[in-house]
Amino acid sequence: QAFHIESPPIEVPFGQLGGTSLNAILALTLIRQQICTNIDILLLFSNPSIRQLAQAIEPLLIVNESQDTIITSKQDDETHILSLPSPLIESVGIILLICQWVLPIMIIINQCQPFLFFILPIFHLMLYVICSRLFSFKNNKPDNIFSWNYYRWWFLDRLWNNNRFWLQHIIGTPLYNNYLRLCGADVSLDAHIYSTTMDAPWLLDIDDGSWIADQTVFNCLHFNNDNNTFQLYPIRIASNCSIGTRTILYDGVNIENNVIVQPMSSVNGFVASQTIIDGDDDKSSSTNTLMTYNNRSLSIWHKIFQVIALCLLICVHSILLIIIYKVYSVVQVPLPINIALCWTLWSILGCFISVLLLKFIVGSCTAGETYQVASWSYLHKLWLRQLIVSSFHHAWLLLNSYDHIYPIVLRWLGAHIEDNVKIGEIHTFLSYPTNLLHFERGVTTFGSV
Incomplete structure (x- = not known):
């Protein structure tokens, strides 16, 4: 490449190939860039043929590879030390x-x-x-x-x-x-x-x-x-x-x-x-x-409705907490049993109250009906429903997956569910209008559907 010869003989010295000092410097530069960095001009002149130069460079390449391996291993060790958790x-x-x-x-x-x-x-x-x-x-x-x-x-x-x-x-x-x-x-x-x-x-x-x-x-x-x-x-x-x-x-x-x-x-x-x-x-x-x-912004009255709904839901939870606390203070049993009893009671009451709110406060939706984001219908039928379900989500953890109560609850809320239907988690189905659900015979839904 330096001497502009496509297939030079490997035994002939560079001087006989018509090379000059400029060609030698160019060859040295190319060797440093592509093959070996620690080579000087004396090594080039003392090994004037391609074969001699290759034999002289080969030991240098082995030394460089060993040094690179040592440096790389040190860097890996340092990275490993830095990446250890505390x-x-x-x-x-x-x-x-x-x-x-x-x-x-x-x-x-x-x-x-x-x-x-x-x-x-x-x-x-x-x-x-x-x-x-x-x-x-x-x-x-x-x-x-x-x-x-x-x-x-x-x-x-x-x-x-x-x-x-x-x-x-x-x-x-x-x-x-x-x-x-x-x-x-x-x-x-x-x-x-x-x-x-x-x-x-x-x-x-x-x-x-x-x-x-x-x-x-x-x-x-x-x-x-x-x-x-x-x-x-x-x-x-x-x-x-x-x-x-x-x-x-x-x-x-x-x-x-x-x-x-x-x-x-x-x-x-x-x-x-x-x-x-x-x-x-x-x-x-x-x-x-x-x-x-268009028109996605909630009005001041919509925001007031959201605050009132949150306050009323807090009141419902307040009554639940007062009931649970009374049970906790009255029942004279060991503390672990008392905590488990209070949790079970809260879960049962929470499931019951959430179903009643979804049935009589939120109600059902009409199939194909369109709700604007900034509308009373959306806040009432969808936002309030998801608020109630997320608030009482942990209460439904009392029941096991594929519990036989799930289809019964969904049927009571208006869903059309045929026989032999198994539901992994009920939370998702309660979060959206249940009267729009239609499950035929033998359907099984897994978690996170």
């Missing part, structure tokens, strides 16, 4: 998470004031706000796994998951949007957010009129398996977008205006405006489709 930090974090739940409950029980239980969710939610202000970070740079920054995210993520039961009561309301803003998110008060599955709430940016369906996953954490590092990416959703249920947003998302994401899709990166994403495919949307985004 049992001490994790143990302290777990103890703090347990204390966050147990200590307030113990204080309330010792004070013999059951009404203090209503301070419990406020304490838990505000504790996360304080911790997120102290530990959250927006530095979008790679960092080693199990580093201090990683454990900051790790603790906040576990703390958020502990509070998801309380957050289920305020999703779809301005209260939830305000809470996300307290946690550092840039969320519009007119956005409709029905998901609590997120690992870094402070990195969310959601504009006016966007709809985020339930069980949407906001995955800001990205783990790089090649070098054991992680990054936190922001997620931005512009105005008037619709994100379908069980959609996964990951590895940095920037969605522009008027985008429709169909249920169970996965989205990452940039999404142009007026796009429909169905699974992994995307296409431009039509003008007729975008016209359905």
Whole structure:
């Protein structure tokens, strides 16, 4: 290549091939770039033929490979040491998470004031706000796994998951949007957010009129398996977008205006405006489709209705807690048995009350009927239903999967269910109008359907 000869003889010296000092320097440069870096001009002149030069370079290549192997092994050892988890930090974090739940409950029980239980969710939610202000970070740079920054995210993520039961009561309301803003998110008060599955709430940016369906996953954490590092990416959703249920947003998302994401899709990166994403495919949307985004903002009366519904539901839980506390204080049995008895009683009463509320307060829906997002019908028939079901979700855990009571309850709520139907979980079917369900003979549904 340096001497511009396609097939040079390997025994002939370079000088006999018509080479000059410039050709030698060019050959030396190419050898350093492509074959061996630690070669000098003396080695080239002392081995003037191709065969001699190859025999002289070969030992140098073996030495370089051994040195590279040693350096690589040292780097792997250092990376392995850096990527080891810290049992001490994790143990302290777990103890703090347990204390966050147990200590307030113990204080309330010792004070013999059951009404203090209503301070419990406020304490838990505000504790996360304080911790997120102290530990959250927006530095979008790679960092080693199990580093201090990683454990900051790790603790906040576990703390958020502990509070998801309380957050289920305020999703779809301005209260939830305000809470996300307290946690550092840039969320519009007119956005409709029905998901609590997120690992870094402070990195969310959601504009006016966007709809985020339930069980949407906001995955800001990205783990790089090649070098054991992680990054936190922001997620931005512009105005008037619709994100379908069980959609996964990951590895940095920037969605522009008027985008429709169909249920169970996965989205990452940039999404142009007026796009429909169905699974992994995307296409431009039509003008007729975008016209359905008008008037998504709730009026002040709608918001007052949501607050009143929350207050009434709190009153229902208050009566339940008073009854359970009376039983707890009257029954003279060992503490573990007393706790199990109170839990069983609360679960039975909770299931009974939730079914009554769904039957006589929420009622049924007409097949094919359209509900505007900002309407009384939607708030009454869908939002209130999901609020009741999520509030009493843990009460239904008393029953086993495929319990024979599930079809009976759904039939009483208006569902058409034939014989030999087995239902894994009833929570999903209660969350949507049960009178629209039609199960024929022998149907079996598994969990998370």
